[in-house]
Amino acid sequence: MSSSSSATCGKDNKDYVTLKSKDEKCFKVKESIAFKSTKIKNMVKSSCADTSSSSSSSSNPIYLPKIESGILAMLLDYLNKHEDFSNYDQEKYKNKYCEELAKKPLPQLFDFYTAAVDLEINGMNYFNIANIAI
DSSP states (O other): OOOEEOSSOSOOSTTEEEEEOTTSOEEEEEHHHHTTBHHHHHHHHHHHHHTSSOSTGGGSOEEOTTOOHHHHHHHHHHHHHHHHTTTSOHHHHHHHHHHHHHTSOHHHHHHHHHHHHHTTBTTHHHHHHHHHHO
16 A cells, blocks of 8 residues: 555655544555545645745645544555556456445445545545445
8 A cells, every 4th residue: 555654744745645534643645646535635735825935834734534544544545456456447346346345344334435425535436335235
């Protein structure tokens, strides 16, 4: 997985963003992965626009107060896998991913779904709705 837990929260360089979960765990994530979330992309872009010459905003993590670290890790794992497999047969990948998700407990699936909705991650609703309905 491209994301990793980090002892210090902050943006290391322009290619990475640090996300901080509800339970205060930080994940260093490639911008290309983080920006699959419309909400995160807008948060980063608006903070850069507000402080064009200040470096203080770049050292602050993006706090996600509604998302526990375990669910955030699952979302990041999904986004990394989705990026890695973007050249493969999407239908085959969707079916495999749905099978993996179906094995998760229903409360975890619900948290996963609500986190994806909260972060405005396009394309994830297909997987989540299909598995919650099972």
